[in-house]
Amino acid sequence: GAVVSQHPSWVICKSGTSVKIECRSLDFQATTMFWYRQFPKQSLMLMATSNEGSKATYEQGVEKDKFLINHASLTLSTLTVTSAHPEDSSFYICRGGGTGLAEAFFGQGTRLTVV
């Protein structure tokens, strides 16, 4: 299957700082990137959907100014958690889909811990 590379796999940051998470589609063009958040033993919560070259669409309750998403190219999308706080600690996962690619493919996930 297609590969989405997500980095970093884990990060620890101080409260108030910003963290950037990258997702790259390695062997296909990800026209759409989905960003999820997952709490322990819970399922995936869709945060936002981004299409290459346009603004992301955020799900209800997700602060767009806090979770900045950039999808400037067909192979790279980034999620920046701004002014992170301990309650932002979670597992963040991207999922890249191409045109007509119904199943899409997940990145490896990023474990964010804010101290």
Add this chain to the structure above:
Amino acid sequence: QKEVEQDPGPLSVPEGAIVSLNCTYSNSAFQYFMWYRQYSRKGPELLMYTYSSGNKEDGRFTAQVDKSSKYISLFIRDSQPSDSATYLCAMTLNTGGFKTIFGAGTRLFVKA
């Protein structure tokens, strides 16, 4: 009612058992059906992908879709301890763009 219902488990079976994982859904517009496996602290990995009613087999895994009953299943034969993971069902419909809904995931433990 959730669009996709999946029993979170946990489900514990002995090694070698046949495992049956299930999801039901309410939206008949779903066109694509997937099963993902997620190990702890990892991203989900696509296991099976199908779009029609019936069975699809891949090694020890069989995905079954019954659109008339709005019911999908994943069977794992000869289960191994390495199969211990959370299994997520997912369904996609095309609304001009693909919208995918995930089940809550079933935690499976295969005991040696």
